[in-house]
Amino acid sequence: MTEEGKEKEAEAKKIVHTYPLIRHSDMAEEVKQEVMELVVTACEKHSANNEAAARMIKDQMDKKFGPPFHVVVGEGFGFEISYECKNLLYMFFGGNLAICVWKC
Amino acid sequence: MPPTTAAKKALVQGKTAKRAKTSAQRIDQEDDLEEWKRSKQLAKPKDQLELTDAELKESIARVLTTTNPQQPDSLVEYNHKVGEFVVLPTTGNLVVVFERIGTYIHKDSEEAREQLIAQGIDPSAFDQTTEAEDEISTQMETIGEVETTDEEKHEEEGEDDHDKEEEEEGHGDAAEGGDAEDEREDEAKGEEGEESVSKGPQKKLTNQFNFSERAALTYNNPVRCQETQTTPPPMATFSANVLQWVIYDAYIEDYAAQELEKLRERERKEKEKVPVSKHPAPEVKKPSGRAQLSEAVQGRVLECWKVLERMLNQNTYDEIAKDYRYWEDPSDEFRDEEGTLLPLWKFVYEKTKKNTVTDLCWNPWYYDLFAVCFGFLDFMKPSTEGAVCLFTIKNPSYPEHICMTDSGVMCVDIHPKYPYMVVVGQFDGNVLVFNVQATCKKPAFKSNAVVNKHTGIISEVKWAPDLPDGEMNFYSAGADGYINNWVLMQNELSVTTITTIYLDKDPVPGPDGTFVKDPVPGPDGTFVKVKGSASCITFHPKQKLIYLVGTEMGMIYKCSTNYSSMYLMTYKAHHKPIYRIDFNKYNDDIFISCSGDWRIKVWEDMRPEPLFVFDVGHCVGDVKWAPYSSTVFAAVTAEGKVYVFDLNVNKYKPICVQAVVSKRRNKLTRIAFNHKLPIIIVGDDKGCVTTLKLSPNLRIPCKAPKKQQYLDQWTLQCMKLEKLLSLVREPSTLTVPTDTASSQAS
Structure with missing residues (x-):
């Protein structure tokens, strides 16, 4: 029994999902895709530096959609934010990163 | 000092003061210019020499003299009068650069006199006062106008050092003897001047340097506040906790959902494929009916048209439908033991109007559906084609299914278990099996027109219970005397003759007068049994x-499918062809x-x-x-x-x-x-x-x-x-x- 369970666990662990997974968003579809791509680019570029990634995302977002955007990139955090409607994206990426982008 | 010189001195002083004033103004302007220049970057000409600081600081003395080196010193001119050259006087160092005739008039001149007379002033009196007047004008400048004094002060500041300023101040307080004298004279003259001024203040001459500034203050518009308030953009709050296991769970969940979606997609595709792949091969068994239905003409559109047709029919045949449902002949109560028939709908199909209805069969499953055979019974006028139409009483205007055939249809039967399987017997001895659910255009099964068919009219077909291995089969009775059993195999009909009906008559000789050898030889060996x-x-x-078989000769034979050569019972029933036998x-x-x-x-x-x-x-x-x-x-x-x-x-x-x-x-x-x-x-x-x-x-x-x-x-x-x-x-x-x-x- 235990061995089987372990084997199953091992099998399950083999699958590591790294694709971007949008957890919550109220953006328009095109905007959402664009932001998602931006986030992916930033997180891949600054894979070791979340701060830099967040800054890059924020700067880009400010430029594209107008300030003020806020970005959180991290592996573990909690938040309660108030945001301007249609301007929130909460997604996971790379299997261990959570990115929250919102405008307020 | 004689008064005249004093007066002159005062005059000169006044003049210098004036000059000083103008120069002071210029300096002021220059100061302003300096300031302005400093704030601004100066544009250098391109060809300006680049000098070092030392060079720049070096002072270069330059002496200007009044002598003109170019000036000729001995100019001569030929004088024709005397007939010799005459030396001209030297022109001197003076060069007139600009000359302008002023508007000043000498007071002693005739013109001035005229002017004074015109202004109503006695020229002689004016001569005495003029000297004082000049003084007064300066005084007025110093006393009357603050601005002028200020300017004067400036000028003094700019022009001279402190001592001079004190001297100027002393001008009013009498610090030096000369000056004191001057002042006294000034006062003395001033009294005279005042008199003259008091005579006619409007007499003052126009002075272009007499500048006075004028300003007007307009009302300022009161400052007003006006504000508008827009609705703030809609806000919402969102909160979540990011933890590694939350992320992991989310991924797992999403992945599972994706997998499920893929699976569904695959299933759907397979489903879509199914009818396409099964379509070309017409199958007979019951699942085939459903598969072929999807192929049947453009499903949805057809359905819509059918609904519409039904609606039209309901309107058109509304009265009949009501009669059918509710009308019970009320006269039946008074008529003992008698009844009536109420005609309802009539079913006609345009293309088979010339044919005879040769058989009717209600569908055992759908009680409103019935099959009608169109063939012919008047054998002198055979019709070239027949049809089986399935009508429903819901639609009296047009058949639900139409199976056209190339020969008259004489009989029909609908399978009790599979109500879409319709078997028909034709005038030419062929049997056809239609799967009306799949298609009515061509039969699902057809007997071979050459080898296995009846050689006469098929008078009746009947479905039999399915064989033990599930194959459908039916019996047919033909005018050729054969009772056949047909089994629906995979792709063809297999036929077995169950019984042959022979007439209960003596054998007759063949066409050529000889007795033909029969498979069942009689005692004498050769004879032909006449088939019923x-x-x-x-x-x-x-x-x-x-089963019971009725014959053209009016006999009814009770037979069993187990015995092919003998009858269980023979009824001598009628004298003419039997058209129907029906069990209670x-x-x-x-x-x-x-x-x-x-x-x-x-x-x-x-x-x-x-x-x-x-x-x-x-x-x-x-x-x-x-x-x-x-x-x-x-x-x-x-x-x-x-x-x-x-x-x-x-x-x-x-x-x-x-x-x-x-x-x-x-x-x-x-x-x-x-x-x-x-x-x-x-x-x-x-x-x-x-x-x-x-x-x-x-x-x-x-x-x-x-x-x-x-x-x-x-x-x-x-x-x-x-x-x-x-x-x-x-x-x-x-x-x-x-x-x-x-x-x-x-």
Whole structure:
């Protein structure tokens, strides 16, 4: 029994999902895709530096959609934010990163 | 000092003051310019020399002299008068650069005098005062105008050092002796001046340097505040906790959802593929029906049209539909033992108007659906094509299914288990099986036109119970005397001849006068047995092996599928072709037959004599037992009449005789009871099927006796029939048949 369970666990662990997974968003579809791509680019570029990634995302977002955007990139955090409607994206990426982008 | 010199000095002083003032102004301007320059970057000319700081600081002295080196010193001119050169005086160092004639006039000049006179001033008096006036004007400048004093001060500051300034201040306080004198003179003269001024203040001469600034203050518009407030953009709050396991779980969940989606997609694709792949190969078995349905003409559109058609029909046939549902002939109450038939819809298909209705068959599954065969019975005028149409009473205007055939269709049967399987027998001896659910355009099965088919008209086809391995099969009776069993194999029909009907006659010689050798040789070896022609066939409802065959010669043979060469029973029933044999729905031993010899006979199994004989005075095309009563049957005659009998009501006469179609033009050929509704359909030889509703008197249910209230309708019907039969079953010793004419008379 235990061995089987372990084997199953091992099998399950083999699958590591790294694709971007949008957890919550109220953006328009095109905007959402664009932001998602931006986030992916930033997180891949600054894979070791979340701060830099967040800054890059924020700067880009400010430029594209107008300030003020806020970005959180991290592996573990909690938040309660108030945001301007249609301007929130909460997604996971790379299997261990959570990115929250919102405008307020 | 003489007063004149003093006055002159004052004048000079005033003049210098003036000059100083102007220079001071210039300096002021220069100061401003300096400031302005400093704030601004100076543009350097391109060719300016680049000098070092030392060079720049170096002072270069430059002395300017008044002597003009270019000036000629000895100019001569030839004088013609004296006839010699004359030396001209030197022009001096003066060079006039600019010359302008001023507007000042010398006060002693004639012009000035005139002007003074014009202004009303005595020129002589003016001469005395002028000197003082100049002084006054300066005084007025210093005292009267603050600005001027300021300027003066500036000028003094800019021009001289402190001492000089003090000196100037002392100008009013008398610091030096000379100055004091000057002042005294000034005052003395000033008094005179004041007098002259007081004489005419308006006399003051215009002075272009007398500048006065004027300003006007306008009202400032009061400052007002105006504000607007826009609605803030909609906000919302969102909160979540990011933890590694939350992320992991989210991924797992999403992945599972994706997998599920993929699976569904695949299933859907497979489903889509199924009908496409199965379409070309027409299958016979029941699943095939459903698969082929999807292929049937553009499903949805067809459905819409059908709904529309149904709506139109409902409107068009609204009255008939109401009659069909609600109208019960009220006169039945007053007519004892008689009933009527109410004609309802007529079913006609345009293309088969010329054909005769050769068979009718209600669908055992859908009680509103029935099949109609279009063939021909008048063999002098054969029609080239036939059809099987499936009508529904919901749509009297057009058949639900149309199966066109290239030969007249003589008989039809619908499979009781698979109501979409329709078998038809044709005039040319072929049998066809249609799967109407799949397609009506071509038959699912067709007998081979050369080797396995009947060589005569097929008079009746009947589905048989499925074989043990599930294959469908049916029997057909043909005019060639063969009773065949057809099995629907994978792709073809396999045929077995069950029985051959031979006439009970002596063998006849062949066409050439010789006796042909028969497979079953008789005692003398050579003879031909004459084949009879089966005109109808019916199977026992319970014992599936037993069947009855009616022949053109009027014989009824009771046969079993197990025996091919002998009959279980032979009834000498009629003198003309038998058109129908039908088993009673309640009692399997009772069957009815009708024939072209105008008679309808009711038989009991194994009893050679009929129980009832009815003569209707015309060729009887069809007879059927009613499904709702054990004693009711209906028949149609070529005269165009429908006869309904109820043996329980009247053993001798029909309880209803009604002409349905015109006697002269139309013949009725077939009749069929609906097994659920109180309606019958009758077919005529003009391709028209008429629906008739049975009036209440024609379908009286059995009333249970008071002591046996618990009995159900079925038992009561059986009892009713049994009771009736016991009356007519005559002892075997008596052989007198109940012949129509005599029995009616008695």
